[in-house]
Amino acid sequence: ELKVEQNPLFLSMQEGKNYTIYCNYSTTSDRLYWYRQDPGKSLESLFVLLSNGAVKQEGRLMASLDTKARLSTLHITAAVHDLSATYFCAVDPTGANNLFFGTGTRLTVIP
Amino acid sequence: DTEVTQTPKHLVMGMTNKKSLKCEQHMGHRAMYWYKQKAKKPPELMFVYSYEKLSINESVPSRFSPECPNSSLLNLHLHALQPEDSALYLCASSQDPGTKNIQYFGAGTRLSVL
Numbered sequence: 773e774l775k776v777e778q779n780p781l782f783l784s785m786q787e788g789k790n791y792t793i794y795c796n797y798s799t800t801s802d803r804l805y806w807y808r809q810d811p812g813k814s815l816e817s818l819f820v821l822l823s824n825g826a827v828k829q830e831g832r833l834m835a836s837l838d839t840k841a842r843l844s845t846l847h848i849t850a851a852v853h854d855l856s857a858t859y860f861c862a863v864d865p866t867g868a869n870n871l872f873f874g875t876g877t878r879l880t881v882i883p
Numbered sequence: 884d885t886e887v888t889q890t891p892k893h894l895v896m897g898m899t900n901k902k903s904l905k906c907e908q909h910m911g912h913r914a915m916y917w918y919k920q921k922a923k924k925p926p927e928l929m930f931v932y933s934y935e936k937l938s939i940n941e942s943v944p945s946r947f948s949p950e951c952p953n954s955s956l957l958n959l960h961l962h963a964l965q966p967e968d969s970a971l972y973l974c975a976s977s978q979d980p981g982t983k984n985i986q987y988f989g990a991g992t993r994l995s996v997l
Contacts, residue, residue: 807988813991814990860925869977869980870928871926873925873926876923
């Protein structure tokens with residue numbers, strides 16, 4: 773059974789602090805996606821990681837992928853309140869662009 | 884323009900009603916998807932259309948019936964739903980099926996079944 777687990781499920785952090793969200797998956801996937809979802813809203817694409825060792829950065833967020841360990845990380849640098857949202861990773865186990873989402877991490881940044 | 888438009892935004896229906904959800908994109912994408920998202924849970928894939936043909940049905944009950952009339956439009960017909968079907972229904976599209984393309988999501992239809 774395919775499992776995509778995120779850790780932590782809930783994260784409350786102060787503005788200005790750094791933290792990392794982890795995404796572990798149980799099957800091979802040649803790509804990994806990170807999405808953001810604000811409450812009651814749709815999903816916004818953040819990153820697509822296409823190969824082992826891939827690293828992508830956008831603003832205060834940086835994502836990396838280790839396909840051998842089946843692990844992706846989303847690192848938050850100097851958090852600001854606007855980053856408060858739920859973050860999902862997603863894998864594509866069939867290679868047909870059919871996404872299987874992780875459990876989600878609900879991030880709250882406290883002023 | 885990376886917009887996927889879903890209507891209606893909210894829908895309340897009884898268990899004997901028939902209703903439809905609509906999804907539209909004008910990005911020239913040839914793959915379209917329906918996802919179901921329960922509260923505080925991740926989205927779950929329901930259906931995939933590739934070049935207007937149904938390619939994936941993730942064991943979804945027959946009370947959900949998808950339709951893709953053309954490359955820009957995706958419908959989800961609902962009939963005899965159960966209260967546990969209440970959820971946010973998300974539509975997404977991507978450029979080409981089976982390739983490493985980003986899926987763009989609509990804002991969703993929040994469905995309540997009474």
